[in-house]
Amino acid sequence: MKTIYLHHPITTDEWTSIKKVMALGFFDGVHLGHQAVIKKAKQIAEQKGLQTAVLTFDP
Incomplete structure (x- = not known):
């Protein structure tokens, strides 16, 4: 498991380039x-x- 911290706007190609199923x-x-x-x-x-x-x- 890997933790990725996201901030707006999302600039992490690794996050946006791979399809995934997300629990939100x-x-x-x-x-x-x-x-x-x-x-x-x-x-x-x-x-x-x-x-x-x-x-x-x-929060």
Whole structure:
């Protein structure tokens, strides 16, 4: 797993050049609901042969 910090505007080619399935949300802790969202994104990515990404927000 790799952590990439994004700032507006996005200038990271690595981030924008590869297709991926993303779980997007305010993951303020990885409780069961968040785990289910991330697991579903991972399942879809595996079916499509894509990478999985998780995007969260820092208030």
